[in-house]
Amino acid sequence: MQRYYLTTPIYYVNANPHLGHAYTTIAADVAARHMRQRGADVFFLTGTDEHGSKVARAAEREGVEPQAFVDRVSSVFRQLAHDVNATNDFFIRTSDAEHEAFVQRFVERMKDAGDIYESTYAGLYCTGCEAFYTDADLVDGRCPQHGTVPEHLEERNWFFRLSAYADRLLARYEAAPEFVLPRVRANEARAFIEGGLEDISLSRASIEWGVPVPWDSGQTIYVWIDALINYASALTYARPGDDLTARYWPPRWQMLGKDILKFHAVIWPAMLMSAGLALPDQLLIHGYLTVRDAKMSKSVGNVLDPFLVIDRYGLDALRYYLLRDVRFGGDGDVSYERVHARYNQELANDLGNLVSRTVAMIGRYREGVVPGGTTDSTVAAAIISAAEQFAARVDRLELTDAIDAAWQVVRDLNRFVEDRAPWTLAKETTRAVELDNVLYTLADGIRAVAVILASAMPDACARVLATLGAPPGVAWSQAAPGLLAALAVTQPAGPLFPRIDDALGA
Ligand code: ME8
Numbered sequence: 001m002q003r004y005y006l007t008t009p010i011y012y013v014n015a016n017p018h019l020g021h022a023y024t025t026i027a028a029d030v031a032a033r034h035m036r037q038r039g040a041d042v043f044f045l046t047g048t049d050e051h052g053s054k055v056a057r058a059a060e061r062e063g064v065e066p067q068a069f070v071d072r073v074s075s076v077f078r079q080l081a082h083d084v085n086a087t088n089d090f091f092i093r094t095s096d097a098e099h100e101a102f103v104q105r106f107v108e109r110m111k112d113a114g115d116i117y118e119s120t121y122a123g124l125y126c127t128g129c130e131a132f133y134t135d136a137d138l139v140d141g142r143c144p145q146h147g148t149v150p151e152h153l154e155e156r157n158w159f160f161r162l163s164a165y166a167d168r169l170l171a172r173y174e175a176a177p178e179f180v181l182p183r184v185r186a187n188e189a190r191a192f193i194e195g196g197l198e199d200i201s202l203s204r205a206s207i208e209w210g211v212p213v214p215w216d217s218g219q220t221i222y223v224w225i226d227a228l229i230n231y232a233s234a235l236t237y238a239r240p241g242d243d244l245t246a247r248y249w250p251p252r253w254q255m256l257g258k259d260i261l262k263f264h265a266v267i268w269p270a271m272l273m274s275a276g277l278a279l280p281d282q283l284l285i286h287g288y289l290t291v292r293d294a295k296m297s298k299s300v301g302n303v304l305d306p307f308l309v310i311d312r313y314g315l316d317a318l319r320y321y322l323l324r325d326v327r328f329g330g331d332g333d334v335s336y337e338r339v340h341a342r343y344n345q346e347l348a349n350d351l352g353n354l355v356s357r358t359v360a361m362i363g364r365y366r367e368g369v370v371p372g373g374t375t376d377s378t379v380a381a382a383i384i385s386a387a388e389q390f391a392a393r394v395d396r397l398e399l400t401d402a403i404d405a406a407w408q409v410v411r412d413l414n415r416f417v418e419d420r421a422p423w424t425l426a427k428e429t430t431r432a433v434e435l436d437n438v439l440y441t442l443a444d445g446i447r448a449v450a451v452i453l454a455s456a457m458p459d460a461c462a463r464v465l466a467t468l469g470a471p472p473g474v475a476w477s478q479a480a481p482g483l484l485a486a487l488a489v490t491q492p493a494g495p496l497f498p499r500i501d502d503a504l505g506a
Contacts, residue, residue, distance in 0.1 A: 012048075026319050037454065037455060048077050051209055052130050102232070108214055113275070116202060123152070133150050160270075161199050179281075179283065192266060228271060287329060313340075328398060339503075348497040361439060372487070413445045416445075
């Protein structure tokens with residue numbers, strides 16, 4: 001059986017989540033659900049990153065203890081994962097005692113490997129990024145991500161000998177050209193390594209809110225080192241009494257935004273080499289959701305509220321919109337207007353109407369019972385091809401193209417109804433067999449589309465299957481034509497995606 005360990009970044013709890021966080025979690029969830037449909041043994045991890053100065057300062061601003069603060073905000077992120085219907089198998093928090101103990105063992109191994117030494121760091125630090133910068137990294141003296149002036153730091157730190165790993169990292173990129181996808185991000189990471197790697201701080205002297213360095217209680221482990229290790233620690237305690245490492249390590253897919261490429265594509269693999277652990281198979285880097293071309297971020301204050309979209313259009317519309325409107329991998333502008341337009345055009349009209357018309361015709365012409373028949377050969381071929389393409393595209397995490405492959409069948413079925421005009425056939429008793437075949441093709445085609453799209457829109461697809469009187473299972477073997485049982489009794493329900501007139505934010 002194929003094993004798929006799949007991760008999202010763990011999100012900072014300095015502020016509440018926004019659509020950008022929902023985006024990565026939803027994309028990973030689609031991949032996780034789809035691989036489960038194909039029978040893989042999947043473990044899907046998400047969670048929160050809770051240490052470091054950024055979080056400690058946010059707690060201080062609220063005048064609460066860091067632990068109380070992170071407990072509260074982490075629970076909002078956990079709720080978001082739940083509200084977007086993510087099927088994560090565990091939710092890790094870096095303040096978990098098991099994680100902290102694991103981090104200490106991990107850095108001990110790096111030290112045993114001879115990769116850690118003591119020195120003085122003198123340079124710049126951006127708390128927003130939790131990252132060390134050189135003058136050359138800045139734009140007009142400011143952090144390239146936050147536009148803020150970084151602080152000058154000078155402190156005794158423990159260092160990780162990252163520079164020693166440059167050749168081994170490049171060898172990995174050479175040996176596994178798809179280690180980082182899309183290719184443009186792999187090139188970026190390689191260029192960074194080729195430009196020369198400097199050793200990095202592994203600890204901080206002045207930050208109390210963190211995991212103590214095991215051999216030096218005056219220092220805490222740098223928040224990024226602590227955070228990256230979550231991907232390994234989680235497997236050791238997600239199921240008490242059952243260490244899942246042997247079963248799932250290394251990760252098959254690690255998904256993240258391009259903002260944190262360097263940490264994942266350079267520092268993380270070097271840490272794993274140092275600690276003697278296998279490297280992930282693939283890092284999948286997506287772009288930014290932008291609003292009027294600026295990265296959506298809490299500090300800029302230009303966020304789209306996922307909860308508002310869910311309230312107005314439903315969760316599956318949000319999931320669909322995010323995957324469909326922004327080509328997965330690239331940047332993409334999002335807006336309430338675009339959510340609205342896609343919802344009415346594609347979900348309410350293309351898919352929703354197709355389902356209601358089909359069920360209504362089976363009701364009117366065949367008393368609500370799906371007649372025996374055969375799926376039209378052109379439609380059958382379209383279903384086979386869509387299922388193949390959907391799977392192949394998810395394999396490359398081309399999620400937008402995957403959806404598009406499935407939508408081709410929706411378009412074909414809409415054309416098929418117009419071409420065959422069942423309302424005309426119904427007027428001629430001599431054409432009853434033809435009508436049976438047309439109705440069967442429509443119902444069976446919609447069923448197959450619902451199976452194919454179940455990972456993207458789980459609730460809507462379950463409703464479609466129930467409406468058609470089809471069994472609820474979405475195993476990938478069902479993503480094929482001709483599998484709807486004759487005499488299935490349809491269960492007419494309200495519209496799948498009712499048309500909505502008022503746009504949000506209009
Ligand atoms: O970086 N568009 O946490 P974070 C697309 N704790 N994705 C976005 C986004 C946007 N506008 N905004 C956020 C951290 N994201 C660290 C990670 S991992 C060991 C530690 C998503 O809360 C995207 O996945 O800043 C991005 O990489 C991540 O949230 C950053 O979340």
